[in-house]
Amino acid sequence: MTIFEQWWQPIEQMISNKQPLTFFQTIYKELYMNAISDGRWKLYLDGLWVTLKVSFWAIVFGTLLGMILAVLRLPDVTEYRYRGSNPLKKAATALLRFFSWFAKFYIDVIRGTPLLLQVLIINFGIFGTIRIDKVIIGVIACALNSAAYVAEIIRGGIMSVDHGQMEAGRSMGFSYIQTMRHIILPQAMKSALPSLCNEFIALIKETSILSYIALTELTKAGDYIRSRTYSAFTPYIISGLLYLGMTLILTRLIGKMERRLRASDH
């Protein structure tokens, strides 16, 4: 018998005798039931791991997709007109305009509907009969959602870079894409970083919605333990502290990155 069980037994006795517990006994009871007995702390860690996995890949894919969407929404693209007579270039321009229109449509739809509905539609609709790991469905749903927000953040970042930078790059002989990649985007990312950090933190917390499709992430782990112990709040507080830990670490990391990027400001 472990020391935890030894401490627990007199308390359990008191509960079944309907004796009132002291403040500290109540706290120990909640902790024991919701974190110690049955190795339940492992469930929180498993949930934490799933949340980390989903958040990480959703951030990676969401940012990549978001960058593409951001470029498609730039005035350079939306206001581009081809006036020549090369049919191939005409077709390419038409295609670009279509993608640009689609990017706007996509951002409007994704930002204008709740993530919960998107998750449910993706799970029960698009993947209605396809059996794959729920983690993958979670990553897809969260990445698709995050991309729309990231796109607008990065677009804002790009547009905050002085237009002279693009002109300078082009007159140095860089192509549009090269200038974008080597000159504009690095500067844009720097000014977009605080807002991106915001979005990543929101994304980590929003993965809790995935509990609706039976993915056992951190919130679901808490929910699950709660459904066994019927403790109203303790499992949520434990899960909440773990979320807080994750977001605090992320904030610190991005803060560090910001400081390093600022080093080139002078």
Added chain:
Amino acid sequence: MKKLIALLVALMMLGTAAAAMADVVTVAFNPEYPPFESVNGDQYEGYDVDLIKAVAEKAGFEIEFEAMDFDAVIAAVQANPNTIGVSGISITDERKLSVDFSEGYINAGLIVVVKKDSGYATTDDLKGKVIGVQMGTTSDFAAEEITGQENTAKYKSFLNAIMELQGNKVDAVIVDKPVGMAILASLADDSLEIVDMGLQADWYGIEVNKENPELLGKINAALKELEAAGFYEELAVKYFSEKEAAAE
């Protein structure tokens, strides 16, 4: 304008104060679980609804229903000693450490819903398979025993589990017998069938705050009277038999 806002605020405060003062017991429940509880137009109906109405009448207290998620019922009961949970809640030893339960009022039994061509007939066939359940229900406990915690897909509502079964994403769904009968009757999906694997279910009880033993006593006394008067059988006939007949 300012006066109007002040008046509105005062009225709202008055409203909440009046609600808190009246000696009304709030019934927290999740009316998405036919035939135990469901919404019909603007009325709540079902086994649990009729039962608690009868209990309240016998014990002499007023009730008002408050619909919420199944998860939220736990917190509602613990937050307010004048709230009880009546929502097909299984009595377990572990839960008794946090809340009190009335005497069990029904043990409806569990059934397994599977695809017709699956050939699953016993619990051994389901070992290692993914079983969909509604989290925190007696079905959930049974599924964990059969296939382990990692293979039990826990949904907020058993309806989602059934949907996943239709989409072949879980291999079976465990659910309360009357609930399974009712949902299959209303779905009319020929590809699904019900198998009775003789699973053990827990008793359902009324969940009462630990700080209100007086109310618990009243409820238990009323339940005893109702049981003696044959009210449970009456409810079973009303809610289970026609639905079962329709499913067969």
